Structure formats: structure tokens, C-alpha cells
Amino acid sequence: MLRALSTITPSPADEHDPALTTREAAALLGISVSTAQKWIEGGAVESWKTPGGHRRMRRKAVLRLLEERTAMASAAPDTATHELRPLSSPTYAVAPSEAARLRAVGRTGLLDTDAEPTFDRITRLAAIMAGTPFSAISLLTATRQWFKSRQGIEACETSRDVAFCNQVVVTEQLVVVxxxxxxxxxRDNPAVTGEPYVRFYAGCPLHAPDGLVVGTLCVFDRTPRRLDSTQLECLRALAEIAEDEIRLYMVERGRR
Structure with a gap:
């Protein structure tokens, strides 16, 4: 059904509903061109091909998808558990937006899901780029840091009060140690004074479609090190790709 919709015959030209290129649709949706291509080819929005083989779609169809995504982002999480509500007396720093942020974590639908190649490729590339043995995509609830993807890490989660990534969530900025x-x-963190003896850490915030920080893309090492400007830019770019994958996951989940 969706595949059929993706190859419909274009409707007559309408000055009030212009045809958009894939790049223009991506800009309107706030996603990368590559992610827009995945959505369009998958039938998330009605489109057609020009004689030259280029995809086109009506602006109103793209806006409908944007409205659907926005509505899904503002909906309540499927399961309101204790870990998606702020603690009354947390032992770690929190941002003023913590309650809304936790709801955004729940809305992603990613918590406790299986590993997926799309996210694993990102963490693998991050570790290669940084030259570190460890990397992860993490989501932070009120009680834990859970890894959607991880490289070189045996545990699937840690308690939030020892998570380096909490500093990223609170500041909403790239953190480099x-x-x-x-x-x-x-320096007094148990992960520094004991196993795994973390010395170096770099974490970039991951935003949900509504702009709230739900987690991080991070790399870390047992050895002190420094990333150059190119490596830091690569980490930011990989984080943007991870954000696109989170959006794509949410849209596909919302359409099921």
C-alpha cells in the first residue's frame, strides 16, 4: 500500500501546493536529505518521479507528515513508569526541563528495545573516528542510563548517578573530558576510581523531535586523550544522524 502511494501520478500543477524536491522536503521536516529519501522511498509521503528520475512531492503532503510527527511527539508515552517521572530527591544534577525531558524519552519508544544495525553502525563509526575502545548511544531515565547501542561495553545500562552523560543532558552541550x-x-566518580577506570570522555546531546535532550552519543577510553576539531565535528555529525534515526523510528512506530 505505502509503496503504491510512493509512485502515484502527479496531480495537476497548483500554485498553492507546489511540488518540492527531496532537499526542500527535508528542510521542511527538519531532517537530513538521506533520511528524507528513506521516508519518501518507504511511502511515508506521497511522491512521484519526474521524467529525469527525480522524486517530487506536494508541499501539503509533506506538511501532513510534519503535523503527524508533531502530534506524535506531543502525545503521552505509552507506558508511564516510575523511571519516566522525576525523582523527588535525585542524587544527580537535573535541568529545569527534567519532567518534560523524561516524557520525551518515553515517547521515543526506544527504551529496552533490541539492538539495531542502524544505531550500531553509528557507534561503531564513532569509536573508529575517535580511536576509542568504547562508544554508546544512551538514553537517560530518572534512574538509569540505558544503552540503545554500545561498543566495547558489556553492561546494557548503569545507574544515572554515575553517568558522565548526565552532564551532557543537564548542559545540553557537547562535553569533553x-x-x-x-x-x-x-574525579571521584566510581567509574573513574574503579572499573572501567574512565579517563577520557566526549558526549554529544541527542535531541527528540521536540528539541528536548533524551540522551547522548558518547565515546570514552581508559587513557587520557584529546580530540581535534575535525574529530569533534565528526562526533556532532554522527549525533545528527542518530537523531534522524530516532525520528525515523518514531514515525515508523507511529504509522504501525
Missing amino acids: EDARDDPRF
Whole structure:
């Protein structure tokens, strides 16, 4: 059905509903061109091919998809568990938006789902780019840091109060720690004073469609190190790809 919709015959030209290119549709949806191509080829929005083989779609059809995605992002989570509500007395720092942020984590639908190649490719590339043995895509609830994807890490989660990624969630910024032993925020952390003896860490925020930070893409190592500007830019770019995959997961889940 969806595949059939993706190859419909174009309707007559309408100055009030212009045809968009894939790049224009991506800009309207706030996603990358590659993700827009996946959505369009998968039939998420009605489209057709020009004689030259280029995809086109009506602006109103793209806006309908945007409205659907926005409505899904503002809906209540399927399961309101205790870990998606702020703790009354947390032992870690929280941002003023913590309650809304936790609801956004629930809306992703990703918590406790199986590993997926799309996310694993991102963490694998992040580790290669940074030259680190460890990397992860994490989601932070009120009680834990859960890894949707991980490289070099045996545990599937940690408690939130020891999570380096919490600093990323609170500041909503890229956090780089070249040697945790010299950083007053982390030098007494059990993950620094004991296994896995973290020294280096770099984490980039991952945003839900509504802009709230739900987790991180991070790399870390047992050895102090420094990332150059190119590596940091690559980490940010990979985080943007991860955000696109989260959006895609949410849209596909909402259409089932």
C-alpha cells in the first residue's frame, strides 16, 4: 500500500501546493536529505518521479507528515513508569526541563528495545573516528542510563548517578573530558576510581523531535586523550544522524 502511494501520478500543477524536491522536503521536516529519501522511498509521503528520475512531492503532503510527527511527539508515552517521572530527591544534577525531558524519552519508544544495525553502525563509526575502545548511544531515565547501542561495553545500562552523560543532558552541550582524574566533576566518580577506570570522555546531546535532550552519543577510553576539531565535528555529525534515526523510528512506530 505505502509503496503504491510512493509512485502515484502527479496531480495537476497548483500554485498553492507546489511540488518540492527531496532537499526542500527535508528542510521542511527538519531532517537530513538521506533520511528524507528513506521516508519518501518507504511511502511515508506521497511522491512521484519526474521524467529525469527525480522524486517530487506536494508541499501539503509533506506538511501532513510534519503535523503527524508533531502530534506524535506531543502525545503521552505509552507506558508511564516510575523511571519516566522525576525523582523527588535525585542524587544527580537535573535541568529545569527534567519532567518534560523524561516524557520525551518515553515517547521515543526506544527504551529496552533490541539492538539495531542502524544505531550500531553509528557507534561503531564513532569509536573508529575517535580511536576509542568504547562508544554508546544512551538514553537517560530518572534512574538509569540505558544503552540503545554500545561498543566495547558489556553492561546494557548503569545507574544515572554515575553517568558522565548526565552532564551532557543537564548542559545540553557537547562535553569533553580529557582526563577525568583532573576534572572535579568526575574525579571521584566510581567509574573513574574503579572499573572501567574512565579517563577520557566526549558526549554529544541527542535531541527528540521536540528539541528536548533524551540522551547522548558518547565515546570514552581508559587513557587520557584529546580530540581535534575535525574529530569533534565528526562526533556532532554522527549525533545528527542518530537523531534522524530516532525520528525515523518514531514515525515508523507511529504509522504501525
